[in-house]
Amino acid sequence: MLNRIHSLVLILGLLGFVSCDGGKEFVEIKDSREPGRFSPDPELGLSFKDRVGITSVANSSPESSKVSFFVKMVGPKTLIDGESARFDAFCKTLKVGKGNPPFEWTKPDEWNDVEGTAMRIANFNFGPDKKGECYFTVLPGGGQLLANLNRWRTQMGLPDATLQEAEALPSRQFLFGEGKYVEIEGSFKGFGASEAKGGYKMIGIIMPELQIGGPK
Amino acid sequence: MSDTQSENDMVRDKGKSLLAKVYDFFSGYLLAVILLTFLLALTYFGTMAQVELGLYEASEKYFESFFLTEKILGVPVLLPGVYLVSALLFLNLLLGAIVRARKSWRRPGMLIAHGGILYILLAGFVAFHYTKEGNMLLYEPNGSDKRHQSDEIYNLTNWSIEIIKYNSDGKPEFIHVIGSDQLGGAWKEGATRTYVNGDIPFKVKVSGYLRNIANGKGQLAGLLSEKRAKAKGVRVLEGYGVEAVPTNKNMEFNLPAAYIDIYSRVKGAQNKFDSESSSSALLIGSGPLSPRPFTFEIGDDRWSVDLTRQRYTLPFAIELEKFQKEDHPGTMRAREYSSDVIKIDTGRKVHISMNKPMRDAGFTLYQASWGPEGARPSDRLYTSLAVSYNPADQWPKYGTYVIAIGMTIHFVQKLFSYLKRSNRSRRREEDSQ
Numbered sequence: 108m109l110n111r112i113h114s115l116v117l118i119l120g121l122l123g124f125v126s127c128d129g130g131k132e133f134v135e136i137k138d139s140r141e142p143g144r145f146s147p148d149p150e151l152g153l154s155f156k157d158r159v160g161i162t163s164v165a166n167s168s169p170e171s172s173k174v175s176f177f178v179k180m181v182g183p184k185t186l187i188d189g190e191s192a193r194f195d196a197f198c199k200t201l202k203v204g205k206g207n208p209p210f211e212w213t214k215p216d217e218w219n220d221v222e223g224t225a226m227r228i229a230n231f232n233f234g235p236d237k238k239g240e241c242y243f244t245v246l247p248g249g250g251q252l253l254a255n256l257n258r259w260r261t262q263m264g265l266p267d268a269t270l271q272e273a274e275a276l277p278s279r280q281f282l283f284g285e286g287k288y289v290e291i292e293g294s295f296k297g298f299g300a301s302e303a304k305g306g307y308k309m310i311g312i313i314m315p316e317l318q319i320g321g322p323k
Numbered sequence: 324m325s326d327t328q329s330e331n332d333m334v335r336d337k338g339k340s341l342l343a344k345v346y347d348f349f350s351g352y353l354l355a356v357i358l359l360t361f362l363l364a365l366t367y368f369g370t371m372a373q374v375e376l377g378l379y380e381a382s383e384k385y386f387e388s389f390f391l392t393e394k395i396l397g398v399p400v401l402l403p404g405v406y407l408v409s410a411l412l413f414l415n416l417l418l419g420a421i422v423r424a425r426k427s428w429r430r431p432g433m434l435i436a437h438g439g440i441l442y443i444l445l446a447g448f449v450a451f452h453y454t455k456e457g458n459m460l461l462y463e464p465n466g467s468d469k470r471h472q473s474d475e476i477y478n479l480t481n482w483s484i485e486i487i488k489y490n491s492d493g494k495p496e497f498i499h500v501i502g503s504d505q506l507g508g509a510w511k512e513g514a515t516r517t518y519v520n521g522d523i524p525f526k527v528k529v530s531g532y533l534r535n536i537a538n539g540k541g542q543l544a545g546l547l548s549e550k551r552a553k554a555k556g557v558r559v560l561e562g563y564g565v566e567a568v569p570t571n572k573n574m575e576f577n578l579p580a581a582y583i584d585i586y587s588r589v590k591g592a593q594n595k596f597d598s599e600s601s602s603s604a605l606l607i608g609s610g611p612l613s614p615r616p617f618t619f620e621i622g623d624d625r626w627s628v629d630l631t632r633q634r635y636t637l638p639f640a641i642e643l644e645k646f647q648k649e650d651h652p653g654t655m656r657a658r659e660y661s662s663d664v665i666k667i668d669t670g671r672k673v674h675i676s677m678n679k680p681m682r683d684a685g686f687t688l689y690q691a692s693w694g695p696e697g698a699r700p701s702d703r704l705y706t707s708l709a710v711s712y713n714p715a716d717q718w719p720k721y722g723t724y725v726i727a728i729g730m731t732i733h734f735v736q737k738l739f740s741y742l743k744r745s746n747r748s749r750r751r752e753e754d755s756q
Contacts, residue, residue: 133594136486136520138500140636143475149614149627151493155561158615159543159607 175246175255176282179311181262181295182239187308190239193217194310198281201229201243212243252276252287252315259311263293264303279312286314349411350418358412365405368393377572379480387451406451413444432733439725446718455635455712458691460612461643461662462705470612472667474640476710477611479575482506483633484583484606486523487616489625499523503633506532519594524621526596527628528584531558535570536607537578543607544568545580558582560605578608583628587621606630637710638684640667646706648693660693662706675708686712 150157178201180187180194193215204211210228214220218231218241229243250258256276257267279288288310295307339347348354369385376384384391388404403411420437457476464471481503488496501518506529515530536545545568547557552564565580584600602619608630609615616629645663661676666683673681681688691709695702 133517133519133526134501134505136499136501136505136518136523138483138502138505140498140500140634142487142495142498143473143634143636144640145469145472146475146495147470147613148494149487149616149629151489151616151618151625151627153615153618155563155605158609158617159546 174317175250176286176314176317177244177246177255177311178242178281179244179259179309180239180241181297181307181309181311182234183304184292184306184308186234186239187310190217190233190241191310194241197241198279198312201282203283210243210245250315252313255313255315256287256289259289259309259313260291260293262297263291263295263307263309265291265293281312281314284314284317286312288312346418349414350423351415352419354411354415355419358408358415361403361408362405362412365402365408369405377574379574380570380572409444409447413441413448416441416444430733430736432729432731432736434729435732436726436729439722439727439729442725443719443722446715446722449715449718450713453714457633457635457710459641459688459708459710460694460705461641461646461664461708463646463703464643465703470705471643472640474637475611476635476637477631478503478633478635480577481633482579482608483631484518484527484529484581485616485629485631485634486527487627487629489627493625500633501527501529510534521593524588524624525601525626526586526588528586528600530582530584531565532579532581533565533567534579535568535577536565536580537571537576538568539571539573539576543578546607560603563605565605565607579630580605580607581630582606583617585619585621585628604628608632635712637686639669639686641665641688641708642667643706644672646693646704648704657693660706661690662708664688664708685714685716686710687716 178198180190182190197212197215197218200211200213202211203209212229214229214231215233218233219237221230221232221240226244226246227242228245231241233239233241253268253270253273256273260266260268273287276287276289278285289312290308290310292308294303294305295309296303365385369381372381372385375381384404386405389407391402391404392399393402394400416437421434421441424434424437426434455476457478459473459476461473462468462470483503483506484501486499486501490496499520499522505516505518510532513530514532515528516532518527518529533545536543538544545566547555547564547566549559549562549564552559552566555564555566557564557566560582570577583604583606585602586596586599587601589595589597601621602617604617604619606617606628611632611634614629614631616627616631618625618627620626642665643662644665646660647663648657648660651658659677661674663672663674664681665672671683675681675688675690677690680690687710689709689711690706692707694705694707
């Protein structure tokens, strides 16, 4: 029995040795392929910035290096009224931290995590039938305050606000600055939905077009 | 087993040569039990690790490796990988159940069944080494470009370096590929690899290869400005340096980077190159739809090097005729989507939908997804077909049939011999009465 175990150890050791790369000076390129008949022609002679697409950021207007932050909660009015304290608590915990993407927060116990999307960094639902939702979004560029406010108002079936109305919105401490606090009621029609849902309420904070740096 | 028997076995074992002992071990039940135990444990560890590492990395660590280290109760333990265990199991079955087993027409069932298991293990080996997988993106036809036609697929998780020679019109003439098998594996800090080919008049030295420099949103989080790179002691080329970013669980979101140096071949020498590099570049993984490789000239010829998702050219071309999508009511979430495609060279028309792939020339084309994400009604959509070439595609099915046949023969024989014995003993009882 002992001999058999010794043999196994010896053989496993040998196999491990054989599988190690012996540190060859050159690696022979063995694969090749024909160019595809319908492939787009490569753009040749480009600098690093053009190859990677940094030029457009570096040389473009400051607009393209701005980022907008949003946190929004929407659902039936009674549900949102009951959850507004948790919304405030969640917003206070939201901060820049370690990780990828670099944000941290504490989720209210009563909310459910929903898988994030390309834009929704934090994404939750709550309430009976999970009709309420809350999410934190980061958008490159993202547009100005009035455009975003009116985008939200349109979702709630409300007419556009004026610039004065937008600027008169109350400020709220958010992330690393101040955002504008929005509280509106109406018939909610989300992106792609065919019918509006009446008796809905939306609350949220918009922090538009914050200037950020280029590559680190 | 009685004491006399084990003493006899020991005496017989002592008389055996080392080779015979090794043969006994490799064809014995003990090894089979050890390997099956490892297989069970590795399947458990590999499955649980998918939560932490994601599907691709867990699969690479547990199922595609020779050896791995696993922390068991906080202690790192060296374990064989599923690849090694499967190879040894194949050997063990071949020697024990085929070569060493008694062969008799009275017991063919078990021999056939074990043959079936061997066939399935072989299918795993062939699939692992020879499968080509990738995706083909075909845009809806709009009459102004050829983005609705393609004969190329690209792998979402494997990266390669393509070295392309151009003709005088600036068109790619031929593509040499440093495949993911040659580019992958562990890159220790400071490691370099130098790639050569007799048809290429230079060598390519790759250094500082990083598996990922992007965060989950495709932003180049690991790209450093010259100042930052110098402060960190990172090599700077073309004004930038790179540092590693933790890999994303979804491997398709990872974007690798590497430094390359080109050394011209000394004229007339096979493996002698200039000591000074003629060109150097920082390569960042590029997308398949708008290739922008690093370009340089050697002699009168123009060449390029690109770090790109591993691509394969298919032996046929496909054209998207129509993409159909049906959403869940009131949402933009697709309930059903399908593609009407034409095989360009033959004009064969095929409707590809979720469970109805197209099979042609050993390739299988499945309906995988569509895009772009969040497209508005006026946006030009594309269909994404998952394409797979696996020479052993149907082997596990055939292997299962073989096992079923073997087991059926075995059990039918057992049943007959049982019935025979019962008959005989009944007759004996009747005779004795």
